Amino acid sequence: xxxxxxxxxxxxxxxxxxxxxxxxxxxxxxxxxxxxxxxxxxxxxxxxxxxxxxxxxxxxxxxxxxxxxxxxxxxxxxxxxxxxxxxxxxxxxxxxxxxxxxxxxxxxxxxxxxxxxxxxxxxxxxxxxxxxxxxxxxxxxxxxxxxxxxxxxxxxxxxxxxxxxxxxxxxxxxxxxxxxxxxxxxxxxxxxxxxxxxxxxxxxxxxxxxxxxxxxxxxxxxxxxxxxxxxxxxxxxxxxxxxxxxxxxxxxxxxxxxxxxxxxxxxxxxxxxxxxxxxxxxxxxxxxxxxxxxxxxxxxxxxxxxxxxxxxxxxx
Amino acid sequence: xxxxxxxxxxxxxxxxxxxxxxxxxxxxxxxxxxxxxxxxxxxxxxxxxxxxxxxxxxxxxxxxxxxxxxxxxxxxxxxxxxxxxxxxxxxxxxxxxxxxxxxxxxxxxxxxxxxxxxxxxxxxxxxxxxxxxxxxxxxxxxxxxxxxxxxxxxxxxxxxxxxxxxxxxxxxxxxxxxxxxxxxxxxxxxxxxxxxxxxxxxxxxxxxxxxxxxxxxxxxxxxxxxxxxxxxxxxxxxxxxxxxxxxxxxxxxxxxxxxxxxxxxxxxxxxxxxxxxxxxxxxxxxxxxxxxxxxxxxxxxxxxxxxxxxxxxxxx
Numbered sequence: 001x002x003x004x005x006x007x008x009x010x011x012x013x014x015x016x017x018x019x020x021x022x023x024x025x026x027x028x029x030x031x032x033x034x035x036x037x038x039x040x041x042x043x044x045x046x047x048x049x050x051x052x053x054x055x056x057x058x059x060x061x062x063x064x065x066x067x068x069x070x071x072x073x074x075x076x077x078x079x080x081x082x083x084x085x086x087x088x089x090x091x092x093x094x095x096x097x098x099x100x101x102x103x104x105x106x107x108x109x110x111x112x113x114x115x116x117x118x119x120x121x122x123x124x125x126x127x128x129x130x131x132x133x134x135x136x137x138x139x140x141x142x143x144x145x146x147x148x149x150x151x152x153x154x155x156x157x158x159x160x161x162x163x164x165x166x167x168x169x170x171x172x173x174x175x176x177x178x179x180x181x182x183x184x185x186x187x188x189x190x191x192x193x194x195x196x197x198x199x200x201x202x203x204x205x206x207x208x209x210x211x212x213x214x215x216x217x218x219x220x221x222x223x224x225x226x227x228x229x230x231x232x233x234x235x236x237x238x239x240x241x242x243x244x245x246x247x248x249x250x251x252x253x254x255x256x257x258x259x260x261x262x263x264x265x266x267x268x269x270x271x272x273x274x275x276x277x278x279x280x281x282x283x284x285x286x287x288x289x290x291x292x293x294x295x296x297x298x299x300x301x302x303x304x305x306x307x308x309x310x311x312x313x314x315x316x
Numbered sequence: 317x318x319x320x321x322x323x324x325x326x327x328x329x330x331x332x333x334x335x336x337x338x339x340x341x342x343x344x345x346x347x348x349x350x351x352x353x354x355x356x357x358x359x360x361x362x363x364x365x366x367x368x369x370x371x372x373x374x375x376x377x378x379x380x381x382x383x384x385x386x387x388x389x390x391x392x393x394x395x396x397x398x399x400x401x402x403x404x405x406x407x408x409x410x411x412x413x414x415x416x417x418x419x420x421x422x423x424x425x426x427x428x429x430x431x432x433x434x435x436x437x438x439x440x441x442x443x444x445x446x447x448x449x450x451x452x453x454x455x456x457x458x459x460x461x462x463x464x465x466x467x468x469x470x471x472x473x474x475x476x477x478x479x480x481x482x483x484x485x486x487x488x489x490x491x492x493x494x495x496x497x498x499x500x501x502x503x504x505x506x507x508x509x510x511x512x513x514x515x516x517x518x519x520x521x522x523x524x525x526x527x528x529x530x531x532x533x534x535x536x537x538x539x540x541x542x543x544x545x546x547x548x549x550x551x552x553x554x555x556x557x558x559x560x561x562x563x564x565x566x567x568x569x570x571x572x573x574x575x576x577x578x579x580x581x582x583x584x585x586x587x588x589x590x591x592x593x594x595x596x597x598x599x600x601x602x603x604x605x606x607x608x609x610x611x612x613x614x615x616x617x618x619x620x621x622x623x624x625x626x627x628x629x630x631x632x
Contacts, residue, residue: 007318011325012372016434023440035437037430049319053326055334056347080330083399084438088373091432093466094425098416106449113448116408123402135469135538137497137545183570183600184499192570203569240630243484244522245599254524257484279631281603283623287630295631302627304606308562309621312609 013038014050018064018081026072047073055080092124097136099124147182149212150191154179155251159196159215165208173197176215177204180274181249233269236290237279238262246286249278264289276301324350328365329374333398338379338390366391374398400435407444410436414443424462459520461527462496465505468527469493472534475507478524486524491516492536495544499552506547508536517551555590559597560612563587567607570600584609598623 013036020035021027033043047068054063054077065076087095103117153160159178179193183203191209195202239246239262247257250267257265269275272294279288279298288295331348332339345351345358352358366376375397378389405413413436420429461477468475474492481487491507494515498504503520562584563571572578575587591597598619601608610617 007322008368008371011322011368012431014322014326015329015372016431016438019438020434023438036434045319049323050326052323054330056327056331056349058349080334083395084435085398086373086400087432087435088428089470090425090428090463090467091435093470094420094428095413095416095432097425097466098419098429099412101419102412102416113408113412116406117412120402120409120412135495135542135544136466137495137548190570190573201569203573242482244480244482247484254480254484254486277603277605280605280627281599283598283602283620284626284630299628299631301605302624302631305602305608306621306624306628308606308609309617309624312611 010046012085014046014053015081015085017046017050018075018078019084021066021073021075022078022082025074029068029071029073032073044068054078087124087127092127093136096121096124100137146206146209146212147189150179150182150206153214154181161213161215162204163210163212164204165210172210177202182206233271233275234291235267235269235275235288235294237265237267238287238289239265240285240287242282242285246282249282250286272297280305320350324348324361325365325368329369329393332376332391332393333395335392338377338392340388340390344391369393400439405439405441407442408447410439410441411443411445411448415448424459459503459523461520461523462503464527464529465493465496465520468529469495469538471529472536472538473532474510474530474535475527476530477527479518480522480524489516489518491518492538494538494542495547496520497544497548499548504548504552506544515547517548552592555592557592557594557613558588558590559610559616561587561589561601562609562611563604564607568604571604571608586611594619 017036021032024032029040029043033040036043038046047066050064051066052063056062062077064078067074099117099121103114106113106117149160152158157178159176161174161176163172164175165172176196177191177193178196179191181192183190183192189206190203191206192201192203194200237246237250243257246252247254250269252265252267256267260266269278275288275294276298279286280301288298327348327350328344331344341359341362344362345355351361369376374393377392377394377397379392380389402409414433417429417433417436420426465475474490476488476490478486479489490510491505492510493505493507495506496503497506505518505520505523506515507518508514509516558576561571562581563586564584565582568587571587571589572585574589574591576590577588579586594616598616601610601616601620602623610620
């Protein structure tokens, strides 16, 4: 932040301190500093500056009357600034998006809450140049914390322990999963991964995950799937097309791509099975060049899948 | 910015707010503390101060004084434009608005949210949290460009940025921004792409570096009926087609949860599955390898077979 900007922010803060103090007479200095997210020293400087401000004339009659020696702040003679300042555009936008987010979270709760939110949204948007309500949307049905933990685990290839609610059985089951991808279907988010409990791939709805934590041990899946004891599986690919899809699925960043030969990009994976499925999914957009044994297994899996179609033709 | 200047800005605000009539520059220089030195220096100071107050969102009204005083302009701040006024707010309203600011902890709009929270608290209305279910809302936005985009939409300014295209090429895009929205963990910008002459969607995490904005405000019109939430729903994830697929027993959970209908059989079950776009659905089918056989539509079946044949050939 530039120096000027910091100074302006301070001026804004001083203007906002006055109405806040008017409605919180006798507030403790420490609490006030906390509310304004500044240090006690900064706050004392602010209060000392305010103390010098007032109406023209600048005699004790015109100046604001602040006392804070006792550790508690009171203010008098500051009627001109007693009203909270109007919200600026950025604050309105922050509130509009925040309300839209809440609306998504509270949708199933009560009609009265939704109505209250909608009324606030329309009052706020009337203060903006354009009705931003149509241009901003923050409906997030799933806890951002859960999605964040999943995305993080997918990127780092780490297992997670989840409490998962099964509505059909009405049971909550603790599972250790190795998340692979988040996918979307009919406006519902799912995480696809390997579940240790059933020792197979499973799909979980994000909105039914109740708690999420890093798993305590690397887990069975890694032990049985990863070559030797090395957790990271090195492999090499050549990219032919759909570069962005390939890079996003295999976690290759632009810098790696730029500094590599596209015919031989060195990457790390985390299990053979994962790697084979990813290469299949990319459907020929990239070729696995190394290691040779996994490359061979990709071919075998693709042939096996093709057999399904041959049998279909024979059957027909 | 020096403390003296901050003080002067506060004093100027107080004087302009308190005055029932327009104040001339001379009156301002004569009576408000902090204007000292040559007339020229005062003029310069005053021009900067006005700009600073406007940056803070304080509207300074410029008006003509009495005709007898020639046409020297006068200045004042209308209390009704200075003060926060959202009509009557209930305790529930205040609680919802405060909660809406909570959403931004550590995210793009945290500073604006914090100042909005302070202003709302200054109204001195006790918030009624009892009527809202306990929740800890939080918006996750990784993009450093988010705030810039929202501001560009509000200002109606043209933007340009570098975008990672599907071939991983960094492309330059010129866009009239219409809206931003969140779907399934990713944030999207929807806007009119000048070069393509059509509305396009951009994922924020694929924007490289900083978004640049042009200087002209209100340089385009957002269509009146545009709604970003609706646009994203209809264009990103709407199921438009349906496939009939054989899925091996106890396999293909990701496909089964999507199925509109499942007809059980011996080794394979026959599932009818709606899907939004052929490429991503082909990828999903390929992920399942030999556990899945596409029956219909023929185009999907052919593209899966072609991909598998390609994989066999390229991994030989």
